[in-house]
Amino acid sequence: MTVIRECTQYIDGQMSNDGVVEWIDVINPATGQVVARAPEAGAAVVDRAVEAARRAWPGWRRTNPFKRAQVLHRIADEIDKHERTIATAITEEMGKPLGEALGEVRKLAKAFHYYAEEAVRVFGATIPNEEDGFTSIIEREPVGVVAAIAPWNYPVELIGWKLAAALGAGCTIVVKPSEYTPSSAVALFRCVHAAGVPAGVANLVTGARQTGKQLVGHPDVDKVAFTGSGAAGEDIYRTVSGITPFSLELGGNCPIVVTKHANIQKAVAGTLRRGFRNAGQICIAINRAYVHESVYAAFVDMLAARAAALVVADGLINEQADVGSMATRAGVDKVERHVADARKHGARVLCGGGRTGDSKGLFYAPTVLADCPQQMLVMHEETFGPVVGVAPFATLDEAIELANGTPAGLAAYAYTEDLRETFEIGRGLEFGSVAINNVDAGIMNAPYGGRKQSGIGYEHGHEGLEGYLHLKHLRVHHGA
Template sequence: MYRKLAFYIDGEFLGGDAGSGGEVVNPATGQVIGRLPHVGAAELDRAIAAAERAFPGWRRTSPLARSDLLRRVAALVRERAPRVARDITLDEGKPLAEALVEVESCAEHLEWHAEECRRIYGRVIPPRQSGVRQLVVREPIGVCAAFSPWNFPFAQAIRKVAAALAAGCTLILKGPEESPSAVVAIAELFHDAGFPPGVLNIVWGDPAAISRHLITAPAVRKISFTGSVPVGKQLAALAGAHMKRMTMELGGHSPVLVFADADIDRAAAMLARFKLRNAGQVCVSPTRFYVQRAAYPRFLDAFAQAMAETRLGDGLEENTQMGPLANPRRVAAMAALVEDAVGRGGRIVTGGGRRDGQGFFFAPTVLTDLADDARIMQEEPFGPVAPVVPFDTEDEVLRRANALPFGLASYVFTESLKTATRVADGLEAGMVNINHFGMGPAEIPFGGIKDSGMGTEGGAETFDGYLVTKFITQV
């Protein structure tokens, strides 16, 4: 049985009849598995009022008490992870093993925030004259609105919820309508752990209408959004017009730099697995593969073989290594990128089309012989299509890697410490991974630069967007 869907306002689960909602579809089969109730303006106003009413009491709650509640949620996450993961596979499509890792890793994120919120410190500034006391304190900003995406529906939402609530803020979260079960599960977890009514509220519906209503509401003081660059820019403009603080984790087009001295077979195998995680629907997925010319033929053969051997199927099937894309739009987008590449003289090494039968499947695809102006080299694919092209010099590949307006993640494979240091310094990205993938832990600041966003989530910086700095001077 798929989870019963609802929205959650002021400590109540509402809208179970789904009279004004939308269909939720299993992307592996194309079948409708549930209906999601949508909110209107009245419900949004109720959520804002509930969060505003709950804020004074929640901000005064001891950090130790907030920490204990978050730890209760973490324990419940570990207990309920198999059920939550199964529902994610049903509505988002990723293999069950991937969904389970996503859910279980969030227990650590909750515990990290539970610990860090005990250490939100201010400072004393020595005065210039005797008898003066000068303090700097950090206080929760107030009611926050967050918008989380469909590709990691549990993990992306938990990052926002844990940071806001641990900081002493209250939150209204709009989750993804296409894969809603994980966010409903989050509401249940925080409800059962004993969080006060109004501290966390969950809404669903028309994204444009909800975002405008929440961002323009005077009570909402901070916005957190994870999603595409175009939508992020629209929301940032709206938030800026109303002087709202914001954290934006937007799209990327992550370059991979494979130098000739790298362990080529290891790099090819690792990158194929990481590229196809969640069918490539990952903002930090490796998406532009630059391979030094001397190693290019060997890497291309090994990488294409690993991609071609990947087993596609329903995420609930035991041997599945890659599930479907989330919706038919992603399938059409992959086909359009491949068509453009071939039309510009590119060559399909493996894959290249959708899989026959039910569901939204697209074969793992490797393209080569591409110019830098091909769409696949310019636009984030957000799917299982990988362009692989050669390069000659370090300066050349850095110029090509940095040529786009994106700056989220990047990857380097080399056995040279000098090369690794120079390239890490030269890449314009918020995160650089050298010879491995290391961006997931809770203690890591996760975020990008340029068009890929502003602000970070996780790490010691995790509360920066949810706290204001107040200076107090007293004689």
């Protein structure tokens, strides 16, 4: 019998569900069973959380950054202690195999360690004045109270990027996780509490779309940080109160370019990993591949054979499965729509192409579609599922044009052993991150963010901390 967890909000240093009258059932997508119940925070609960963050901000912003760093290191240590509990909640609520979930939690801990170190590296500057007797000092100060909304596909890691950077900068924060994955966020905030974060500095409210709108539209919020769909990002544009700064990461539809000079085996391995990991539910997943016509047949045959061999299973039963269930029925519906569109317009389905496994679970077979022109949905609209469309190209200019030919601009990939092609591709692709001969477009100490419709602002790196700071010019007349 499944034990149904009851999730709790975390406000002003207390785990409590005071004031909650509505609840949301949380479903394990691999089994269809209810595994948790989460509060639907109403306006009064959101108000309490924001008010707590506002009260805590003057003290936290003036806390010595070396002390803030110690707190962040302690959070990371607590996460390490409880990594399996957090990872199990991730797998139960969104379906990725437990092995992947454990990797996510370990990267979460690294984010806190990283921003603990960055917290003590917030530097200013002195500016020359054309008059003697003046000194101009440029200082960086925390923006204030942050509202952060994270999605379900990396339910704790994407909270951590915001939470660690905001706390390191001296901001206070209210986080709302996805309604599909609240338990892992609650487990993370238990670590926050155990680490001794002062009351009100970090707060958690749970709920669905209306809770998110109330949070980002709250008049006492100083910055909004959001990761999610483009449609939700546009909704935030319309919801924020007054002139509120925000950072938005809005998804990908990422291409890979494989040239005639590529190592085909490595290109296939990279496409396999970045196309099907987390069932393709990654903002930087490879959605579409453009392969030089001279190596096209070899590439698609090898990719299809290896994709067909991937193990699809319940990620709790088989911790090291290659692909778990998809997270939502709406996600499966979109994948089915994209594959049906590709079939209708003449694509060859080389493997997959339909549901698999237990009928109660949201499992979809890894799918490779060949001969996909740009007008197919899979080649210009983010699928967010275990599907890769492949098309041939004749010239490098054509491949770059096709890769750039969507509104997305988050990440792109390429494989080539030719140095000139490397720089032509790297400079020609209009994306925030470009990875060549590898598929790890984001690393913690380099800025990560999109162009065009893929968002505004950056996470990772010192730039991720800078997003929670603003500048002050202090001009002093001292007469010397």
